[in-house]
Amino acid sequence: MARKKSSDDLRSGAAEAGSSRRAPMREFSRSLPMSLLRAREAVMRQFRPSLRNHGLTEQQWRILRALTSVDQIEVTELARVAFLLGPSLSRILRDLEARQLIERKAAETDLRRAVVSISAKGMKLIEAVAPSSEAIYAEITRRYGARKLVELHEMLGALEMSLAGMTSADGAEVEADE
Template identity: 65%
Template sequence: MRDFSRSLPMGLLRAREAVMRHFRSALRRYDLTEQQWRVLRALSSVDEIEAADLARSTFLLAPSLSRILRDLEARVLIRRRVPQEDQRKSLIAIAPEGIALMEIVAPHSEAIYADITRRFGADKLAVLQDLLRELEREMNSFGPNGEEGQ
C-alpha cells in the first residue's frame, strides 16, 4: 500500500486546504463560510435552480444545504419559492442583497486568485485546472468498482 502522505485523496485535500486557507480569511470578514460562498457563486450563474440541482452542483449534502439556505435566507441573500405546478420542489435564486454582497467580496476573491497565479504561475495553474478536469472526466466514466460506463 502506498504511503499515506502520497495518496491522491490526501494530496488533493492538502492542496485544497492550502488554497482555501487564503479565501477563508476574506470570507470571514463578511460573515460567510466557504460553503455559503459556494452557494452564492453557484446561484449567481443561474436565474433560479431547484434545491436538489443546487446540492449536486455545489457538492453539498442535502441536510447541509438546507441549513445553509436557511441561514442565507435569514440574511435576505437568497430567495426561495415553491412553484405552483410542483409543491414538492423548492426553487432558489440569489437576491439583490446577495448580488450586492458578491460585488463587495469578489474583488477580494480576485486578488487572492491573482496572488495564487503570481506565486504558482499562470501556465502551471491552467495546466493544473485542465488536469483536474481530465481526472474528473476519467473517474466519472468508471463506476466505483472500476467498471466502465457505470
C-alpha cells in the same frame, strides 16, 4: 531518572511502530485524495479570512457563487453542483434566506420542490467580496504561475472526465458533471 525522548527518538519509534503496521498500499501522504485535500486546504486558507470578514462560511460562499451562474435552480441540483449533502444545504439555505441573501419559492412544475435564486442583497455581497477574491486569485497566479494554473485546471478536468462513469467500490456508477 528517565530521559526525555528527543524528536529523533520519536521519529525512530514511529518508524519502527509503522513498519509492523504497514498496510500493503501507497504511503498515506502520497494518496491522491490526501494530495487533493492538502492542495484544497492550501488554497482555502487564502480565502477564509476574506470570507470571515464578510460573515460567510466556505459553504455559504460556494452556494452564493453557484447561484450567480443561474437565474434559479432546484435545491437538489444546487446540492449536486455545490457538492453539499441535502441536510447541510437545507440548514445553510435557511441561514442565507434569513439574511435575505437568497430567495426561495416552490417550483412551477412541482410544488413539492423548491427553487432558489440569489437576491439583490446577495449580489451586493458578492460584489463586495469579489475584489478581495480576485486579488487572492491574482496572488495565487503570481506565485504558482499562470500557465501552470491553466494546466492544473485542465488536468483536474481531465481527471474528473476520465473517472466519469467508473463504477465505485460500492457498485454505484459515478456520474460526471456536465
